[in-house]
Amino acid sequence: MSDRIQAITMPKWGMTMTEGKLAGWLAGEGADIAAGQEIMEVETEKITNVVESQAPGRLRKIVVSEGATAPVGALLAVLAAEDVSDSDVEAFIASYADRAGSAAADADDAPKARIVQAGAHRFKVLSLGSGGVPAVLIHGFGGDGGTWLFNQDTLAQNRLVHVIDLPAHGDSEPTVPSGKVADIAGAVLELFAALDIEKAHLIGHSLGGAVALAIAQASPQRVQSLSLIAPAGIGSEISALYIDGFLAAERRKPMKEVLSLLFADPQGMNAEMVENVLRFKRLDGVPEALAAIVSHLMADGKQVIDLRAVLDGKIPALVIWGEADQIIPANQSDGLPAGIDVARLAGAGHMPMMEEAAQVNRLVTAHLGKAEG
Amino acid sequence: MAQKSFRQALNEALHHEMRRDPNVIVLGEDVAGGSGASGQKDAWGGAFGVTKGLLGAFGPARVRDTPITESAFVGAAAGAAMTGLRPVAEIMFVDFLGVCFDQIFNQAAKFRYMFGGKAVTPLVIRATYGAGTRSASQHSQALYPIFTHVPGLKVVIPSSPYDAKGLLIQAIRDNDPVIFLENKVLYDTVGEVPDGAYTVPFGEAHIVREGGDATIVALGRMVHFAREAAEILAAEGIDCTVLDPRTTSPLDEDTLLEMAEETGRVVIVDEANPRCGMAADISSIIAEKAFGALKAPIMKVTAPHTPVPYAPNLEAAYIPDAKRIADAVRKAVAFKRS
Incomplete structure (x- = not known):
């Protein structure tokens, strides 16, 4: 044709x-x-x-x-x-x-998600595409692989793309009791071994961004490139209103209010989205696992993990932020070393990969291409 | 996520809670099966197969077959609950609870209040309800309004396998007596159910579907007909919210009023008889507290004020269906103040 x-x-x-x-x-x-x-x-x-x-x-x-x-x-x-x-x-x-x-x-x-045993961990993984240097998509705090609804298909057009659920998220079991970002990163590296990944492009959102940075810190040779979307771990400010509210919300109305902070325009949210988050939070063991993560992520309303030094230009890195981000402010992308690509998207809040999916897909696709040189 | 039947979801809930808490026990007619006879043990798993496998996993001390004497074993369960056990009593048909009204209304429901809050009654009474199985008038009623009427009881009516499991776990962990009613036509319906344990809180309605033109409130099996009606109406350009209160006591008034105010039109579907039923109760709450938002009279779609007929054609006519629900919504949408 x-x-x-x-x-x-x-x-x-x-x-x-x-x-x-x-x-x-x-x-x-x-x-x-x-x-x-x-x-x-x-x-x-x-x-x-x-x-x-x-x-x-x-x-x-x-x-x-x-x-x-x-x-x-x-x-x-x-x-x-x-x-x-x-x-x-x-x-x-x-x-x-x-x-x-x-x-x-x-x-x-259609490809089906599978559970992959990686050491002591059991990860839910959905893999699409083939060839190239594989990409691993890592969602944020309280999220799951569904975060990448609008991205995985597009990114998988010329490479293998794994969407994972972090431990204690989505359909992965709570196998990282400490809740420390470094331990979560260690678990993901065990998954690399289970999936035969030598080296991968890491694409991380929010907490997933901090996990990607922690992997790059621990094993830089395993990371082809970093794409960080509103990442945690490179600045101090974070919305305690959101994090504490997310931990506390047990019912639809308070959870809806909390989740609306994620989006520049919360009109796009629907009841099912709120219901799915509540369903996740109501699983036995999840509230404790989330609280453990937060206890290492924040103290006195500020982030306590500092991985900013990982962005030293040795690993190609792209940082994407929504200007209207109410969870982690976009100005944390200011002042990064030369060679780190920064894209600030006007129409997006904390979820640019959903709110401005096509732009994010273009930016990340170009970045991955460039990083493979 | 795994697809499981309503029956399997309930069975998993019982397994989870019996594993988690040695105080949880199950009792009822044939919940183990074969007791007092030379037959195979665990042959039945209750009249509807919900307790299958519990006897093997937890033994005869915690999975107890009882004589066909509902008044005795419901009373025993209420007393056991006061001693610190967490009994789950199974009654084949809610219709049979008539012989246990004193145990339920005057004893279990009142303990917390009459003993100054010092006694709790973590009792669950599971029973089937509902018409549609050619079981005639003594095995087909939807008697949840009667229990909803009594303070001290919580009343739960799950509509999906997901809710069935989460609500039953919540019921077992709850410290008050819970009447847990399962529509027998739903046992083989299938839906996504997590493998792990989770709870669904009481008093929180589920927004099954969102639409701006009318709100259809429905419980149990009626939720499925409400969804069906909403699909039919969507094709006509009428968008409906479908709201499932999930528990009639406590009742999520906030969400009911919020949806009534958002859409201005309310149709309430109730498999129970119309007098003093849930449709009557919910419509009175909305009329009293959201009157100003209403664009049309509240419509009720209920069973008629008759016993459930045995003749198949009459039984089919007795049960509210998608067509009647859609007609009521169309009538509400077409309503004009003169």
Whole structure:
């Protein structure tokens, strides 16, 4: 098929997504679309987000109208150059319809998360893609692999990408009783051995950023590059309102208030997101494990782990921060040594990889490419 | 996460708590099975198979078959709870609790109050409820409003395998008597359930689905019909919130009122009979405390004021369904003040 015609398809956000609802078109038929332009809004049971066009072109035909639901991978619209004939566009759509049946079959073949035994630890790992230097995505405090819903697929287009649940998070067991970042980093290094990872790109968010830094400190030879998103461990300020509130919240309303601090625009949150965090916190052993982590992370409302010196320019590093971050302020990215790339995103709070997913994906993809030289 | 049945979720909850706390015991008719006969032990696991495997894991001292005398073993369980044990008594059908009203209403529910807070009663009474299995009028009632009425009792009605496990663990760890009601049609329904132990707190409603046009409040099996109705209505452009209170006592009034205020239209689905039922109770709370937000009368979809019929066609007509719920929502949405 000519690359003068591009398919806009239903994205797949996370392993459980099988279909999505086209909540709104942000451009009409006939509009000229730039690469990276927001083109539509997609809603799933779990989350709503805008989708950006990967390629430039004229929006020639909308196949799925607003309000309709379509399976993952289904053709939603067609982009094509001006001089592509209508009949070629129609033929493209027809050829897609022929492939529609195979998308359903793919759903069963979708990669499944597995539990990987690594020494004393049992990690949940979801691996996508193949080849290249592998990347390991490490979520933040109280989160899980679902953090990378909008990122793993894209990053896995040209390499193997492992999304892990840290011990005592998601579906990984609480095997690091101390809660120390260095011990969590040690556990992740044991996972490297179990997954046969010589060297990896580490992409860490918040606490996961501190874990990535601690791995780089302990075993720099195992780290190809660092991508740190609103990382802990490089400054002192952190929102005690958030951390203490997260530990204390046992019900929907207080938890919703706490979680809304994560986002520049909390409208994107839904009840299911709050419910899932509560479900995690209600597991036996989790509150104790979270409290242990916090006891080593903070004292008197300030961060006590200082890994800033790890960012000395020897390991290629990218730091991404949302300007509207209410958990760890973006100005902690000021004054880093030359050679550390810093990107501050205006529209994002503490969760840029969700709030500005396409930008983060572009930045990280470029960084990984550069770091492999 | 693993997919498990409602029955398996309850069984896991019992295993977790019996392992965690040696004071937890299980008693009831055939909860072990084979007692007093030459038959195989642990043959049954209760009339609905929920306690299967407990006898082998925890032995006959903690998994006790009882005679067919609900009044005796519910009374024994209430007394045992006061001594420090945490009994889980299984009653085949909630309909049979009628013979234990004194033990439940006058004894278990009152101990904490009559002994000045010095006695606690960590008792769980599990029973099935609900129509739809051709079990006729003495084995099909939804009697939760009766227990909800009595102060000192907590009343739990799970709708999903996830909630069933977390609410049962919470019930066993709770220091008050809990009436835990399982809709027998739900035992083979399947959903995501974590392998580990976890709790679901009492008095917190679950927002099953969010939509701005109307709130459908439903309990137990009715939650599934409410979801079905919401799907039908979504295709018509009517977006519904589905709210599952999960426990009728305590009742999450805050979330009920919040959703009533957000949507302005409320439809309450109740498998119980209409007089003095949960639909009547919840609608009175909303009418009293959120009247100003209402855009339409509160609609109730309930069983009729009759015993559950045995004839299959009549029994089907007796139970609220998605069509009746969707009709009630459409009526609320179409309502105009004259």
